Amino acid sequence: MGLAAVLVVLIATTTPGYGQARVTLQVAIAADVNVVEVHRNFLGVAFSKNHPHVTVHAVGTGTGEAASRAIYTKLKAQADAGRRNWDIDVALVSMRYASQMVRENLLYRYVPELQFAPYVVGPDTVRAFGVDVKGYVVPMFKNQIAIAYNPRFVAQPPKTFAELEAWVRANPRRFGYNGIKGGVSGIGFVMAWVYYKTGRYELFTQGPFDKANDRIIRSAIEQLRDFNRNVVITSGNAGTLDALNRAEIWMGAVWVDQLVAWKNEGRMNPEITPVLIAPGLPIYPLYLTVPREAANRDWAVKYIDLVANPQIQAKVIVEQFGWYPGIDPNRVMPLVSPAARALLFKGVTPEDLARYSQQMPIGEYYDAILLAYEEIVR
Amino acid sequence: MRVPRARPVEQLLWWMAAVPATAVIVVGFGVPLLQSLAASFVRDGRITLANYELVYRLYGQDVVYTVLVAAAGLVLTFGAGIPLAGYLRLHAAPTVEFLLKIPLFVPFVVVGHAMRIFLAPRGTLLSVLHALGLISPDASLGFGQTWLGLAIALAWKHLALIVLLLMGAFRAVDESYLEAARGFGAGTIRQIWAVLVPMSASSLALAAVLALTSMLASFSIPLMMSRGSGPQMLMIDLYYRFGQHGDFGVASALGVVSYLLASGAAYYYLRTVSR
Numbered sequence: 001m002g003l004a005a006v007l008v009v010l011i012a013t014t015t016p017g018y019g020q021a022r023v024t025l026q027v028a029i030a031a032d033v034n035v036v037e038v039h040r041n042f043l044g045v046a047f048s049k050n051h052p053h054v055t056v057h058a059v060g061t062g063t064g065e066a067a068s069r070a071i072y073t074k075l076k077a078q079a080d081a082g083r084r085n086w087d088i089d090v091a092l093v094s095m096r097y098a099s100q101m102v103r104e105n106l107l108y109r110y111v112p113e114l115q116f117a118p119y120v121v122g123p124d125t126v127r128a129f130g131v132d133v134k135g136y137v138v139p140m141f142k143n144q145i146a147i148a149y150n151p152r153f154v155a156q157p158p159k160t161f162a163e164l165e166a167w168v169r170a171n172p173r174r175f176g177y178n179g180i181k182g183g184v185s186g187i188g189f190v191m192a193w194v195y196y197k198t199g200r201y202e203l204f205t206q207g208p209f210d211k212a213n214d215r216i217i218r219s220a221i222e223q224l225r226d227f228n229r230n231v232v233i234t235s236g237n238a239g240t241l242d243a244l245n246r247a248e249i250w251m252g253a254v255w256v257d258q259l260v261a262w263k264n265e266g267r268m269n270p271e272i273t274p275v276l277i278a279p280g281l282p283i284y285p286l287y288l289t290v291p292r293e294a295a296n297r298d299w300a301v302k303y304i305d306l307v308a309n310p311q312i313q314a315k316v317i318v319e320q321f322g323w324y325p326g327i328d329p330n331r332v333m334p335l336v337s338p339a340a341r342a343l344l345f346k347g348v349t350p351e352d353l354a355r356y357s358q359q360m361p362i363g364e365y366y367d368a369i370l371l372a373y374e375e376i377v378r
Numbered sequence: 379m380r381v382p383r384a385r386p387v388e389q390l391l392w393w394m395a396a397v398p399a400t401a402v403i404v405v406g407f408g409v410p411l412l413q414s415l416a417a418s419f420v421r422d423g424r425i426t427l428a429n430y431e432l433v434y435r436l437y438g439q440d441v442v443y444t445v446l447v448a449a450a451g452l453v454l455t456f457g458a459g460i461p462l463a464g465y466l467r468l469h470a471a472p473t474v475e476f477l478l479k480i481p482l483f484v485p486f487v488v489v490g491h492a493m494r495i496f497l498a499p500r501g502t503l504l505s506v507l508h509a510l511g512l513i514s515p516d517a518s519l520g521f522g523q524t525w526l527g528l529a530i531a532l533a534w535k536h537l538a539l540i541v542l543l544l545m546g547a548f549r550a551v552d553e554s555y556l557e558a559a560r561g562f563g564a565g566t567i568r569q570i571w572a573v574l575v576p577m578s579a580s581s582l583a584l585a586a587v588l589a590l591t592s593m594l595a596s597f598s599i600p601l602m603m604s605r606g607s608g609p610q611m612l613m614i615d616l617y618y619r620f621g622q623h624g625d626f627g628v629a630s631a632l633g634v635v636s637y638l639l640a641s642g643a644a645y646y647y648l649r650t651v652s653r
Contacts, residue, residue, distance in 0.1 A: 066621035181610075181618050235494070235523075235604060246500050248518070367623070372437050378608060 025299050027058040027090040028074075030067035031286055032260065032265050034321065035092065036060035042316050047306050052297055059070050066185060068097035075106050075291050085295040090288060090303055092140055094184075095124070095360060098287040099131035108290040109135040110301045116308040119327040123359060130207045130362030141286035142229045143324035144256045144357060145188035146274035146281060146348055147188075148241075153250040160278040161196040165227060166249070172230035175251035177244050180373050182236035187370070188282040189253040191361055193227075196218045196367055204361035214368060221372040228377055229339040245269050253281075256348060260322030263343075264309055280356035285326060310335060318344060324353070379602075405543050410638075418630035429631035436615075441635060443609035447532070448593035455540050456535035456582075456591055462537075463544035464570030468556070481538040490602025493531035497521065531599050536589045539544070543588075547581030548574045563631065587647040591640040612636050 027044070029036045036058055045055030061070040073090050078086045093101070101107050111117050112135060124142075126134045147164065149157045155175070158164040168175045178186035195201045197220035203213065232249050234240040240252040243261055254274065262268035287308060290300045306312060313325045316334035322344055325332035329350065333341065360366060384392070421428040428629075466475055481489070496502045499518035507513045521527050551574055559569050577580065597613040604610060609620075612632055620629040 064621065069621070069624055181614070181622070233608070235602075246498070248499050370623075378439070 002027060004287050009355075023051075023296055025056045025089050025142055025225070025296055025303055026087055027056055027092070027303070028071050028088045029058055029060045029092045030062070030071055030094060030097070031060070032063050032094060033060060037315060038321065042320070043129070043303075043307055043312070047303055051299075052303070056303065060086045064325070065094055065096060068093040071102060072097045072106075075101065076104070078293070079104075079106055084293055086291045086293045088291050089265075089294040091291060091297045092286050092288055094286060095128045095284060096363070096366070098137050098289055099129040099133055099363065101289065102133050102136050106240055106292055108294065108297060110290045110297070110304070111135045111138060113301050114305050116305060116310070116327065119308065119310065119331050121328045122285070127206075127359075128287075129360065129366065130364075131153065135289075137287035138304055139157055139326035140288050140307055141257070141317045141321070141326045142283050142285045142347065144186050144274075144276070144281070144283045144324060144353065145192070145253060146256050146259075146276050147243060147251055148259055148272050148274045149251045150244060150247065150269070151271050151273060153247070157251075157273075158277055159275075161193070163333045164251075164277060167257045168227065168230050169179060171250065173232050174250045175230070175252065176232035176233045176234045176240050176249035178236050178240055179377075180370055182234065182239060184284055185237045185240065185253050185255050188360070189226065190221075190373055191366070191369060192279075192281045192358060193224050194361075195358060196261075197223055201279065201358065204365045205359045207362050207365075209264040209362060209364040213365070214372070217365070217369055218372050218376065221369070221376045224373070225377045241268060244272050253305045257321065257323045261344060264322060265366075276348050276352040276356040278356060280358040281362050283324075283353075283357040284360065294378075317352045393528070407613045409522035414630040414633050417626055418634045421627045429627040432628050433631045433635060437607050437612070437632065440609050440612055440615055441639075443525065444594060444612045444636075445639060447611065448590055448596075450525065450529035451536065451593045452586060452590050454529055455536050456586065458533065459537055459540040459544055460575060460582075461567075461570065463541045463548055465566060466545055467548035467574060468540075468569060470568055478541050479538050481535050482542075484535070485533060486596070486598040487602060489531055489535045490599040493527065493599070497523075497527045497530070515516045525609075528600055528603055530598055531603060532593050535599065540585050540589055543581060543585040544578070547578035547585075550581075558602065565629075582649065583647055587643045590643045592642075592648050594636060594639050612639075 012095070025047075027039050029039060033208065039056065039058035043056055047056050048054055061067040063193075071093055073087065075086060075088065075091070078206075098107070111120055115119070121136050122139075124139065125137060126132070127136070151157075156168075158167050164175070177189045180187050180190055191204075195204060198204075198216045200213075200216065232243065234249075234252070236245050237255055237258055240249075240254055241258060243249045244252050245268060256274050259272065259274055263272075265269055288304045290297060290304070294300050298375060308327050310331045311329065313327055313332045317323050317325055318332060318336045319340040324344070333350070336344075361369065404591065418429050419425055419427070462474075462478065465471070466478075484492075494501075497519060498504075499520065501519065504513070504517065504519050508515055509518075555573050555577065556569055559573050595613060596611060597617065600611040600614050601617075604614060611634065616629050616632040616636070619625045619632060
């Protein structure tokens with residue numbers, strides 16, 4: 001036996017995970033840096049502890065819909081080129097692009113293989129943007145758009161959109177949201193406004209799409225244009241929080257998770273409180289998906305099982321980051337510490353969420369509403 | 379005196395030396411330009427002017443706004459830049475010269491953020507004015523998020539480059555002209571306006587074209603400073619079209635429009651100055 005052969009045997013028997021090939025799980029995150037950090041520093045580390053030969057490599061692709069588009073473009077290119085073994089194993093993408101990828105057959109139907117599949121519940125795991133997504137998606141967390149107010153200036157926060165309208169008339173330029181170009185909290189507010197003014201929530205979220213409904217969309221958006229005259233349009237999700245902090249505005253449309261996160265980091269006036277108003281505001285999940293030809297598909301499914309584990313959901317998703325659980329909250333909330341629960345549900349109770357959380361409209365209406373806004377409101 | 383022609387072999391070598399650089403320009407700039415030009419005439423797989431129709435409908439106002447903001451930024455830049463560069467040509471002031479160069483090294487995004495905070499309705503500027511007792515504590519500044527705030531930020535960022543260019547041009551003006559002007563009793567202002575500016579007209583025009591095209595194409599400053607509504611700079615619209623909607627047709631059409639605006643400035647420069 002030559003020296004080389006001895007060395008090979010030595011190396012093979014002393015490397016960890018002997019007999020198992022090393023795997024690098026490629027996780028692409030179409031979300032903010034804080035979400036990338038969760039995968040890098042918490043979920044990835046935990047996963048590698050259980051599976052020492054697997055390294056989780058999480059990459060952020062940016063923020064907003066453009067980030068999800070980047071992942072979609074990459075997968076589409078690989079599909080069109082007829083490649084096997086795509087280079088993304090787990091993709092965290094927005095509702096809009098997840099539904100598009102299901103429609104274009106770019107995703108793998110993995111949920112039935114999950115240990116925690118029974119906990120994947122809720123209307124947004126069944127349909128998204130009018131597409132049947134059941135089995136393809138697990139929300140990593142849910143994110144609610146709400147109206148945040150400063151109790152120092154607002155004694156009685158509004159309970160409905162009608163009350164909000166009256167308040168804005170009485171307090172011009174004290175309410176802010178970020179329009180449709182500065183992030184999804186503003187887009188969500190606009191969608192909720194159209195639901196409220198038209199009263200056609202089912203139509204917009206279930207379909208069918210009919211161009212004739214442009215008329216009611218446009219009339220709702222024209223009313224929004226008048227509403228906007230007394231409103232401050234901020235420069236983005238963060239811009240709204242900034243303006244609330246500076247008391248430039250006293251109320252604004254915000255993401256609840258961002259509000260909680262900023263409070264946790266001490267960047268936010270702790271008095272600012274979110275409320276949900278009737279008929280409701282959209283909730284927008286980020287979906288964990290597995291591309292159809294992912295190189296490490298089996299490991300990807302195991303990894304998502306870890307994220308969907310109620311313990312992880314309670315400790316990381318809810319306690320650490322202040323998001324709403326992505327899976328059945330009845331399985332998660334009992335595991336959450338009372339302090340974290342109080343912070344999470346300050347102002348927005350689980351009942352509010354059950355009553356006033358809305359879906360985003362189907363794709364065609366979504367685009368029609370944005371186009372009407374661009375043309376009428378500007 | 380006739381310059382002797384290079385030998386054919388040498389000529390061939392020169393041609394070969396130029397090939398890589400030319401290829402980079404063709405592949406990195408020419409081809410994408412033609413592609414986006416082509417894409418701007420295609421919508422839903424058909425050749426059409428629909429993209430331009432949508433640009434006109436949604437962003438016509440923004441085209442005008444972009445040109446006006448860039449023009450206002452240009453006026454502010456030169457309004458401050460000419461006196462500054464002239465003064466520095468006539469009097470030594472090393473500290474001022476150093477301070478002027480700072481904006482060169484500040485990234486656009488940082489300028490955008492700094493100006494956003496500085497000009498915010500209750501931002502730094504307001505606090506200073508209030509501390510000096512110049513305005514009441516309840517006041518708020520309205521112009522930070524308007525075209526004026528944007529023009530000020532763009533001007534601040536471009537001032538350093540413009541002053542550098544102008545100082546180079548002004549320093550190339552022979553001292554004897556200035557001495558003659560002083561002999562006739564011309565002060566600093568008179569020397570700048572009557573001697574330095576007219577004698578550096580072509581450099582001024584070049585600097586203006588550079589600044590204008592850069593302002594037309596500005597993205598990060600308007601992104602950091604703008605509000606979510608009202609007219610926007612074209613690059614923001616372009617980004618929004620393909621980022622949010624994946625609409626490459628309209629994004630390309632916007633790109634073509636911006637390209638035409640910038641070429642207009644360059645054409646004017648070539649026609650009037652570099653003959």
